[in-house]
Amino acid sequence: MKRIFLFLATNIAVVAVMTVVLSLLGVDRFLTGTGLNLPMLAVFSLVVGFTGSIFSLLISKPMAKWSTGAHVIDAPSNSTELWLIDSVRKLADRAGIAMPEVAVYEGEPNAFATGAFKNSALVAVSAGLLQSMTKEEVEAVLAHEVAHVANGDMVTMMLIQGVVNTFVVFLSRVVGYAVDRALSRGNSDGPGIGYMVTVFVSQIIFGIAASMIVAWFSRHREFRADAGSAKFLGTAQPMIKALARLGGVEPSSLPQAMASLGINDKPGFMGLFSSHPPIEERIAALRGNQ
Numbered sequence: 001m002k003r004i005f006l007f008l009a010t011n012i013a014v015v016a017v018m019t020v021v022l023s024l025l026g027v028d029r030f031l032t033g034t035g036l037n038l039p040m041l042a043v044f045s046l047v048v049g050f051t052g053s054i055f056s057l058l059i060s061k062p063m064a065k066w067s068t069g070a071h072v073i074d075a076p077s078n079s080t081e082l083w084l085i086d087s088v089r090k091l092a093d094r095a096g097i098a099m100p101e102v103a104v105y106e107g108e109p110n111a112f113a114t115g116a117f118k119n120s121a122l123v124a125v126s127a128g129l130l131q132s133m134t135k136e137e138v139e140a141v142l143a144h145e146v147a148h149v150a151n152g153d154m155v156t157m158m159l160i161q162g163v164v165n166t167f168v169v170f171l172s173r174v175v176g177y178a179v180d181r182a183l184s185r186g187n188s189d190g191p192g193i194g195y196m197v198t199v200f201v202s203q204i205i206f207g208i209a210a211s212m213i214v215a216w217f218s219r220h221r222e223f224r225a226d227a228g229s230a231k232f233l234g235t236a237q238p239m240i241k242a243l244a245r246l247g248g249v250e251p252s253s254l255p256q257a258m259a260s261l262g263i264n265d266k267p268g269f270m271g272l273f274s275s276h277p278p279i280e281e282r283i284a285a286l287r288g289n290q
Contacts, residue, residue, distance in 0.1 A: 036177045041170060049166030057158040060114045061101075061122045068112075070103035070124045080130060084142075088123055091143050094232045095150035097121070109133070109246060113145035114154060121149040133245055140229050140238035147228025153221045160217050164210035172202035211273055218275040223285050236286040243286075247279035 056063075064070065076082035081104070088102050098119035107126040115121035123145045130138060148154070180195035226243075230236035276282075 036174065041173055045166045045170035045173070048169050049164075050162035052165060053158040053162035057116045057154060060116060060154065061120075064112065064114045064122060064124070065103065068105040068107070068124065070105040070122075072101050072103045072122075083135070084125070087139050087142055088146065091139075091146040091232050095146050095228075097146070097150050100146070100149060104130070111141050111145055113148045115149065116154065118149055118152060123149070133242060136238045137242040137245055140233060140242040143229035143232040144225045144239060144242075146232065147225040148221070151221065151224055151228065153225070156221070157214070157217065161214055164213050168203055168206040168210050171206055172199045175199075175202045215273050215275055219277045222276050223282065226282050226286055227289060230286060230289065236289065240283050240286050243279050243283050247283075 065072070073081045073085060076085055084102055084104070089099050092099050100113070100115070100121040100123045103122060103124040105124055105126055107128055109126060109129040109132050111123070111125040111129055113121055113123045123142065125138065125141065129141065133141070176195045176199035179198040180192055183194040184192060226236075226239055229239040233239070
């Protein structure tokens with residue numbers, strides 16, 4: 001959950017800043033001043049849409065370390081850290097990727113993997129996870145995170161986020177131009193207040209729809225990572241046990257900034273924004289593949 005929130009939040013922030021800056025510089029006026037220039041708008045949307053995604057991907061690893069306070073294990077200081085390093089190395093060899101950095105951070109049971117490149121990734125687990133699970137279960141979670149890295153999930157998410165961002169930027173300006181033309185009855189020489197307000201509102205609405213698409217992919221990749229864990233360990237049982245354990249503990253509290261979004265793997269409408277499928281569905285999928 002944390003890695004996805006960091007990726008999306010950084011990406012959205014960069015896109016918002018770029019949109020504001022380019023609007024202040026008059027780029028929107030240039031695109032719409034004498035009629036909607038669709039080819040130029042498409043290029044503009046592509047640049048703005050992908051810049052946030054690429055930037056957030058490139059800084060995903062340092063951002064994750066900073067935001068969680070993760071301690072990277074450079075030299076194991078105890079038997080647990082030594083076991084973690086050995087386990088990740090073994091799993092990385094099976095996955096055919098370079099050894100990721102391994103880190104531990106304070107918090108409730110959780111884990112994440114991030115990084116822009118398969119061979120320069122970070123796998124981190126919380127102290128709460130280590131304390132509440134058996135070694136077999138922790139190894140299954142580590143295998144799940146290594147599978148994320150091996151599957152190139154962060155890069156794929158960047159591409160999907162970039163595409164949906166491009167459509168959000170493009171469509172919001174098309175709608176803004178149409179509304180502005182209708183309000184001014186075609187008498188305005190350039191985009192007016194109707195254009196700016198409509199673009200702002202449209203970006204919010206289209207952005208919500210885009211978030212559903214990204215969340216759908218995120219849920220899909222969790223099933224793939226669960227299957228990857230079973231593949232690397234030769235059995236699905238450890239991952240099933242780990243998921244059952246996670247389903248029985250109190251989930252970590254969401255950061256204040258995203259608490260109102262309700263992204264908490266709940267069924268119903270809000271489940272459309274969830275980054276992870278319900279635990280029961282993941283266990284059922286693993287059992288179905290046995």
